[in-house]
Amino acid sequence: MAFDTVLAVSVLGVAAWTIVARDMFAAVVGFIAFGLLVALVWLRLAAPDVALTEAALGSGLTGGLLFGVSTRLGRAGTTMAGETSGALRLAAVLVCALIAAGLVALLPLLPEPAPTLATLAAANITTTGLQNPVTAVLMAYRAIDTLLEVVVLLLVLLGMWSLAPDHLWSGLPRRSGLSDPDGLLTFVAQLLVPVGILVGIHIFWIGSVTPGGEFQGATILAAMWILASVAGLVDAPATNRRWLRLLLVAGPAVFLAIGLAGFAIAGSFLAYPASYAKLLILTIEIPVTLSIAAMLALLVAGPPERESQR
Amino acid sequence: MRFALDALTIFAVAAGAFFFLAGTVGLLRFPDALSRVHALTKADNLGLGLIVVGLLFQTEGLLAALKLVAVWLLALLAGAAVTQLIARTAQAGGPRV
DSSP states (O other): OHHHHHHHHHHHHHHHHHHHOSSHHHHHHHHHHHHHHHHHHHHHTTOHHHHHHIIIIIIIIHHHHHHHHHHHHHHTTOOSSTTSOHHHHHHHHHHHHHHHHHHHHHGGGSOSSOOOOHHHHHHTGGGGTOSOHHHHIIIIITHHHHHHHHHHHHHHHHHHHTTSOGGGTTOEEOOOOOOOTTOHHHHHHHHHHHHHHHHHHHHHHGGGTSSOOHHHHHHHHHHHHHHHHHTTSSOOOOTTOHHHHHHHHHHHHHHHHHHHHHHHHTSSTTOOOGGGHHHHHHHHHHHHHHHHHHHHHHHHHOSEEEOOOO | OHHHHHHHHHHHHHHHHHHHHHHHHHHHHOSSHHHHHHHHHHIIIIIHHHHHHHHHTTOOSHHHHHHHHHHHHHHHHHHHHHHHHHHHHHHTTSOOO
């Protein structure tokens, strides 16, 4: 109880600090700390799957993206608060306060006990061949949501690529590698990347039994690529490479193909026959993990800004 | 036996928490970046190490214990590298923009 109170106060405190921070870099640091605290909140709510996703995607990868944004804006000479007018900021505060007040007002109206499908999910889990009910929801009961999430991520990447000027389309992202004469980052990347890839595959693989899964595993894989790229060990591929395009599309395409095959083998879209459901789910998950990892890494790499060599 | 293990855990975790507290006080109170980084590494390395040692007495099975040790080693590696980078940047006169 005492711990939960401290946690709740810390989350609110860090959130407030992030909002009022004048410095963009400081605000991003605050946002990452906020995400890690929220991950702890999810753990306290007995939702380790969500906690893992929040820590990896919500805090880590989004934090990395925001760092990139703050560096770019800093180079462009944009400050965070200077440009918005006072009236606009006041309006934003009012809208946020209204939404918060509305949510608080709705709280007492929620039915008690809360409606749940958890018993149904647990009762039918044997038909999916999985043991982690969260993965069963993501990959079987509500597989269509996961399919759409992957497609949305692909669209986000295409949208970001579209920010490139015409003549750089199919070029290379800005080189993120720091020249590191002492080789410290190079050393860390060489040591950590193999371990990280193993951890990423492990997190993905155990998803069928315990908390973990393709999004969390893919984020770790993407993070390892980002580390290697910051250390200058690898350069991002040009966006028109055939293998890259295939890698990006493989996950959604296999997902969709097996979903459509569901009409023939199990009677409806994204349905799996119980006898080999797990095999089908794995067949989807492996390319989806690789595609998500590539999408996340390329999102952090940014839009094409350099001419391709060929 | 159970009591002895619990006592060891409490002792080690309390010692770890003390190092974290000391490191945080140093981070807040020390005058410049280099000494603040110095204070922080004590929390990361010793504090986390002692907490991991404390939790080792509570693990069931070798795999869980190895995972805890791996967490500590990875934190050591990341902490040492980041500290070096921060210290070098501070010595070079602040971040390049």
